[in-house]
């Protein structure tokens with residue numbers, strides 16, 4: 003349809019890159035010499051109904067939605083930047099100017115939609131060669147590209163992690179030089195890229211690059227602080243940053259769950275604050291799981307990550323990450339297993355996956371032994387769960403039952419009795435059943451001087 007309209011237009015950017023990489027994508031960017039909005043309106047007019055056109059006059063763009071395809075139209079443009087903002091001053095420009103303002107050569111290829119060259123690849127900056135060489139390179143001087151729009155430093159590392167590409171040396175040097183300019187980017191945009199790195203097939207690769215480029219310290223000092231090894235009396239502790247990355251990498255081979263990956267990244271975040279050296283015991287990090295879990299809400303808030311149940315999930319896994327190890331090392335009592343099931347609830351399988359990923363020893367025998375121990379813990383968890391149904395535990399006796407039985411209103415006694423019943427079930431003193439719990443309620447009420455006014459049998 004476009005060739006007949008006689009306009010010069012191109013598909014450009016990510017869709018072309020992904021087409022050449024064989025990665026399916028439904029987001030298409032079309033640039034046109036002239037008005038993107040007018041072209042979009044013309045095309046929408048020619049199509050049978052059913053598609054949706056949205057016009058963004060202020061940006062000079064229009065978006066056409068056809069089924070689950072999103073096609074964005076914009077006129078070719080050139081950009082100039084000021085030093086204190088990554089938002090460019092945009093003016094109309096030629097196709098060449100439009101292409102040269104783009105971030106990476108692999109994102110600067112276009113496919114012509116015009117009459118003359120319909121379907122031909124326009125590759126002004128060697129993007130195809132860089133795709134083959136698996137490298138991230140900027141079309142213009144990298145100093146200018148990254149300094150103009152520092153978000154591109156995050157994007158470069160994100161593409162390296164997503165595509166398993168390397169960043170060209172001159173580019174990496176420019177990123178290192180401009181790292182502090184990431185401050186002019188909103189934390190939301192930075193974290194969008196960070197989470198794309200976290201979701202990528204090799205998140206640890208991206209995180210190592212963020213560290214090496216000096217970007218991590220700018221927006222995530224708590225994670226940055228985990229790097230380093232201290233030696234006292236000839237004893238060194240392991241580097242907690244690189245250990246966490248290995249755990250993250252191990253976990254990423256087993257799970258795509260972004261928040262479980264976050265739990266892997268943060269499981270030891272409390273270590274720098276709890277580190278101590280003892281001549282006899284060597285390095286200790288006592289209570290790092292509690293300190294780490296306490297740090298999670300603050301980190302999530304500062305990084306504008308969700309404050310809802312996703313944060314609580316990460317916090318819970320950080321808090322519990324040592325518990326299965328304890329179960330695997332000692333003779334496991336049913337009560338300890340029940341307590342873990344109670345606290346982890348439905349996240350118990352994710353917790354076990356995290357613990358297995360936390361095995362980073364280079365000693366193959368040790369790894370085998372730890373994995374076997376965790377397998378035993380899993381079996382035990384399953385056995386106890388089948389028997390006692392603790393995973394989604396609901397109190398078999400409610401506060402209302404207690405109030406009605408002893409003819410009283412809400413008050414601290416109700417809480418005391420409820421807790422006593424829960425503890426008795428977890429300790430295996432009574433089975434997790436209503437009948438037994440009611441009898442226990444009567445017994446506990448008596449201890450508090452309460453008299454039942456209702457028959458519970």
Ligand code: CTP
Pocket residue numbers: 014015016017029031103104105106109110151153154157
């Ligand atoms: N672009 C850029 N600089 C940026 C963001 C985007 O030069 N900071 C250009 C690139 O040419 C990019 C295109 O705009 O290909 C579209 O950007 P976007 O949709 O954000 O990214 P994609 O490259 O399509 O990749 P993805 O969908 O994976 O984010």
